[in-house]
Amino acid sequence: MSGSTDGTGPGIGTRLAHTARDPRAQHGFVNTPIHRGSTVLFPTLDALEAAMRVDTRTGPFVYGLMGNPNSRELEAMLAGLDGGAGAVVVESGLAAVSVPLLATLSAGDHLLMTDSCYGPTRWLCKSVLPRMGVETDFYDPRIGAGIEPLIRGNTRAIFMESPGSLTFEIQDVPAIARVARARAVTTIIDNTWATPLRFRPIEHGVDLVVHALTKYQSGNSDILLGAIVARDEDHWKRVKQCAEVHGHYAHPDDCSTCLRGMRSLEVRLARHEQSALAVARFLESRAEVARVLHPALPSHPDHALWRRDFTGASGLFGCVLRPHPRGRAHLKAFLESLRYFGMGFSWGGFESLVVASDVRSSRQSPPWTEEGPLLRFQIGLEDPRDLITDLAAAFAAAEG
Ligand SMILES: Cc1ncc(COP(=O)(O)O)c(C=O)c1O
Known part of the structure; x- marks a missing residue:
């Protein structure tokens, strides 16, 4: 926007x-x-009593806890x-x-x-x-x-x-x-x-x-x-x-x-958005990937709703990998081969992250039925070409 x-x-x-x-x-x-x-001092009793009655969005400050x-x-x-x-x-x-x-x-x-x-x-x-x-x-x-x-x-x-x-x-x-x-x-x-x-x-x-x-x-x-x-x-x-x-x-x-x-949210968000879309499209092209969960991709089941109500995307999306015969060992090799994606929680920062989660025991309405690992990618402010190269190398390393 x-x-x-x-x-x-x-x-x-x-x-x-x-x-x-x-x-x-x-x-x-x-x-x-x-x-x-914590403490805010008042010059007079009148000022203290008046401060207790004012709107904390605009009036005098009263005490640290309140603003x-x-x-x-x-x-x-x-x-x-x-x-x-x-x-x-x-x-x-x-x-x-x-x-x-x-x-x-x-x-x-x-x-x-x-x-x-x-x-x-x-x-x-x-x-x-x-x-x-x-x-x-x-x-x-x-x-x-x-x-x-x-x-x-x-x-x-x-x-x-x-x-x-x-x-x-x-x-x-x-x-x-x-x-x-x-x-x-x-x-x-x-x-x-x-x-x-x-x-x-x-x-x-x-x-x-x-x-x-x-x-x-x-x-x-x-x-x-x-x-x-x-x-x-x-x-x-x-x-x-x-x-x-x-x-x-x-x-x-x-x-x-x-x-x-x-102050810099608009420019950062635009970069997160563009880079995440580039990485999401790359992942969609990979045989290892069963599904990319990014609402700005036309393949997402809610894409029309997203287009109707949102003015853009941010830099966080998911992906489901195809089940691999080596199971967790393959997932571990892939994740641990990544150079620029840290493994950790949270998102929205300048650095890219990835986490694997299993929602099969928590999701009930409707139950989650995907068989492959569910990943969440936070795309940071790095050069997206480096992120894509990193992912391609990690897919290759996981096979080797
Ligand atoms: C969607 C969402 N809401 C709320 C939170 C909680 O934020 P915080 O980590 O600041 O407690 C998180 C944290 O990951 C989140 O992903």
Whole structure:
């Protein structure tokens, strides 16, 4: 995307460069210094009492936990990009998943969770939520408007993730959001893959947007951070209060580091996107590969949906290898022969990564039936020709 996120006003690169900083208030320095601190001092009792009543997005600062100049700037940037009423930054992407769920659900409630969710999100639904008296049903990510009959009288939230973690299904977000709205059910989406530069869920009717800023926004694999962006005041207040009461907090160093990463998000994401497509097309041409799971490829079953709703892709995709007679030994040889792909979790940084996963025991709706190994590639900012050469060499080495 080269224009503005909503077609009006300055283009996205301009907004990323010029929003959320005020050099005049910083002696002319371009970036806001890091404001570490817990205690904020008030000159008078009146000022202290007034600060307790103000909006933490705009009013005087009260206490470190409730915000600081660095978290406030980052939240302003994020809310603007998503077109939301406000954002809440927290210490990790996983905290950004748990906070809106805990803010929305109470004992006796029912949650509909996509079966393609991030592993620890599933774990939260299976461990903590049942202890709180919340029941979860995992639904087929491709269900679309067919989710309606799954909604019960006590269904309070529908959680989406598109594309899904590891398996990359695209969800019909507008259809699900429409059905949910008609039944007064809160919708939440983990939009980490797309970022607001590629998909803006609030425009498609979603109430709360989750970002693991650990990935593309920060972009250097050196911090953990998360955020929730709320469509309106009510949702924002609910999430903000829940984050505060649980003591969630985003460190000003990390907020500043993330904002620095976001200044270059547009150019980095374009490079991740182009290189990932080049690598995905290469993999599609290989006999060792059964299927490439990249929504921007016409071979992807949800390609039409992706084209309809997204303005581009990022640099993360999956692939299923054909089963090999040497099984794990072959997979091990392939992965360990790679020179530029690190083996490790997370993504969105400058360096390429690969992880193998087995989702056969977790995926139920529908069950995962692919027989070959499932890989996830994060394509970094290296020269894609080197990555392709590396993959070709590793395929050859695995045979030898
Ligand atoms: C889709 C998705 N959501 C959330 C998270 C959690 O982010 P964090 O690692 O910052 O807790 C991850 C992490 O890999 C993720 O892949």
